[in-house]
Amino acid sequence: MPRQGLNREAVVQAAADLIEEKGLASFSMGGLARRLAVRPSSLYNHVQSMDGLLEGVAALAIDRLTQAEREACEGKTGEAALFALAEAYRWYARAHPELYRAVMHVGRWGRPELEARAGDIVRPIMEVLAGFGLDETEQRHWQRVLRSVMHGFAAHEQAGAFSHFPEDRDESYRLAVRCVAGGLRRAGRKSHEDGRTDPV
Amino acid sequence: MPRQGLNREAVVQAAADLIEEKGLASFSMGGLARRLAVRPSSLYNHVQSMDGLLEGVAALAIDRLTQAEREACEGKTGEAALFALAEAYRWYARAHPELYRAVMHVGRWGRPELEARAGDIVRPIMEVLAGFGLDETEQRHWQRVLRSVMHGFAAHEQAGAFSHFPEDRDESYRLAVRCVAGGLRRAGRKSHEDGRTDPV
DNA sequence: CCTTAAAAACGAATGCTGTTAGTTTTACTG
DNA sequence: CAGTAAAACTAACAGCATTCGTTTTTAAGG
Numbered sequence: 001m002p003r004q005g006l007n008r009e010a011v012v013q014a015a016a017d018l019i020e021e022k023g024l025a026s027f028s029m030g031g032l033a034r035r036l037a038v039r040p041s042s043l044y045n046h047v048q049s050m051d052g053l054l055e056g057v058a059a060l061a062i063d064r065l066t067q068a069e070r071e072a073c074e075g076k077t078g079e080a081a082l083f084a085l086a087e088a089y090r091w092y093a094r095a096h097p098e099l100y101r102a103v104m105h106v107g108r109w110g111r112p113e114l115e116a117r118a119g120d121i122v123r124p125i126m127e128v129l130a131g132f133g134l135d136e137t138e139q140r141h142w143q144r145v146l147r148s149v150m151h152g153f154a155a156h157e158q159a160g161a162f163s164h165f166p167e168d169r170d171e172s173y174r175l176a177v178r179c180v181a182g183g184l185r186r187a188g189r190k191s192h193e194d195g196r197t198d199p200v
Numbered sequence: 201m202p203r204q205g206l207n208r209e210a211v212v213q214a215a216a217d218l219i220e221e222k223g224l225a226s227f228s229m230g231g232l233a234r235r236l237a238v239r240p241s242s243l244y245n246h247v248q249s250m251d252g253l254l255e256g257v258a259a260l261a262i263d264r265l266t267q268a269e270r271e272a273c274e275g276k277t278g279e280a281a282l283f284a285l286a287e288a289y290r291w292y293a294r295a296h297p298e299l300y301r302a303v304m305h306v307g308r309w310g311r312p313e314l315e316a317r318a319g320d321i322v323r324p325i326m327e328v329l330a331g332f333g334l335d336e337t338e339q340r341h342w343q344r345v346l347r348s349v350m351h352g353f354a355a356h357e358q359a360g361a362f363s364h365f366p367e368d369r370d371e372s373y374r375l376a377v378r379c380v381a382g383g384l385r386r387a388g389r390k391s392h393e394d395g396r397t398d399p400v
Numbered sequence: 401c402c403t404t405a406a407a408a409a410c411g412a413a414t415g416c417t418g419t420t421a422g423t424t425t426t427a428c429t430g
Numbered sequence: 431c432a433g434t435a436a437a438a439c440t441a442a443c444a445g446c447a448t449t450c451g452t453t454t455t456t457a458a459g460g
Contacts, residue, residue, distance in 0.1 A: 004408085004409085006408080006409095028445080028446065028447085029446080029447060029448085030445075030446070030447085038408095038409075038410095039409070039410060039411080040446090040447080040448085041409085041410070041411085041412095041447095041448075041449080041450095042408070042409050042410070044447095044448075044449085045407075045408050045409075046408090049447080049448080050446095050447065050448090104355060104359060107359050107360060108359055108360040108361055108363075109360040118361070118364045119364070121361075122364055137367060140365045140367045140372075141367055141371060141372045141375050142375070143365075144353070144356070144362055144367075144369070144372040144376070145349070145372065145375060145376040145379060147352065147356060147361075148348070148349050148352030148353040148356060148376055149345070149348050149349055149352055149376075150352065151352040151355060151356065152347065152348030152349055152350065152351040152352025152353070152355070153344070153348040153352070155304060155351060155352070155355065156344070156347060156348060156351065159304060159307050159308055159309075160307060160308040160309040161308055161318070161321075161347075162344055163308075164318045164319070164322055165340040165343075167337060167340045167341055167344075169344070171341060172340075172341045172344040172345065175341050175342070175345060175383075176344070176345040176348055176349075178383075179345060179379060179380060179382075179383035180379060182379075182382065182383060182386070183375075183378075183379035183382060183383075186382070204437085204438085206437080206438095228416085228417065228418085229417080229418060229419085230416080230417070230418085238437095238438075238439095239438075239439060239440080240417095240418080240419085241418095241419075241420080241421095241438085241439075241440085241441095242437070242438050242439075244418095244419075244420085245436075245437050245438075246437090249418080249419080250418065250419090
């Protein structure tokens with residue numbers, strides 16, 4: 001029984017690969033152990049439990065998703081940045097459906113590791129929204145709106161729930177993002193007017 | 201072993217109750233059998249498999265959700281109907297989180313029973329959107345937008361993903377629905393103008 | 401180079417899980 | 431009352447996550 005040179009990072013990485021290949025639903029410690037040429041019990045030297053492992057996978061997926069978002073927005077501002085962010089989000093969810101599924105699958109209530117990543121999820125979005133001239137509170141509300149639209153669309157699309165009608169889904173998504181962009185533009189104008197202390 | 205008078209409907213109903221109580225994640229055939237005072241294998245006289253059972257639970261949950269939507273919209277049109285629908289949707293997702301979870305959990309690809317319910321989900325939404333003066337294609341796109349917003353918000357809220365900031369979630373939701381309402385209003389106006397064959 | 405101790409793999413076992421097959425009991429129909 | 435179909439049963443299987451105690455391997459210190 002030669003050592004496999006495993007550590008937590010390698011196990012999480014292998015789990016992510018396996019999930020991406022075979023799907024989150026059929027993931028098991030036994031299957032992962034088989035792939036790593038190790039007995040299932042050996043995995044517990046590197047990981048506290050299956051839930052803990054999936055937590056790590058979710059964190060990894062969040063990292064990649066947010067990086068894709070940041071790269072897409074690089075050098076852009078305003079609506080261009082908004083559309084780039086939204087496109088990157090949907091692209092990731094479609095390119096890595098099972099990994100994206102893992103992100104939303106693990107509840108965030110009281111999991112320290114994921115609680116920390118919450119900031120990573122929010123940050124690129126808040127940076128994009130910063131270009132619309134809203135105050136902090138409004139930005140936080142709109143951040144929720146945008147995340148709702150992006151995840152809601154991705155989830156429905158993945159579940160096959162948008163196949164009832166033949167209309168092009170790309171166009172539906174653009175329409176949704178345009179809708180948010182319009183709302184943001186108007187909110188920004190309004191916020192700017194209200195901010196004037198001495199209107200002409 | 202006296203007969204329990206079980207049938208598919210009773211089993212599905214009991215499964216829904218159990219899921220609502222203990223959560224979808226911890227649901228099991230053994231647990232359901234225990235509640236029904238029956239051996240696990242006996243359930244297979246009424247249900248093809250656990251997946252088939254969960255499919256039935258999802259169908260049941262869809263029925264209740266759409267009924268809540270219809271009741272909320274009764275007698276309303278336009279934006280009033282839109283807000284009522286959106287409120288009813290979120291209310292149901294919060295009042296029956298585990299049942300709502302079951303709806304989105306089962307993939308819809310090639311499941312006849314749920315494919316049939318897809319129409320039930322879409323219908324009340326399309327009726328509400330009918331009041332905005334869009335053509336059929338636009339209505340189908342906006343239906344996807346609205347469903348994305350509603351589910352995306354419900355899913356994030358349920359996962360605890362909107363707790364990062366203290367801002368009131370009710371207000372975020374109203375903002376999101378207002379955003380869709382504004383988009384719909386403008387799309388309706390535009391559609392009406394385009395429809396004129398002889399503009400003044 | 402040898403010793404020591406920690407880390408990592410292991411085998412075995414526990415109590416779950418969904419599901420199938422074959423058998424027995426129940427309830428209805430002629 | 432006899433026969434039949436449905437519904438319950440028992441037993442079994444393979445797989446699951448996880449824990450315990452043991453054995454092996456590696457790395458560090460003297």
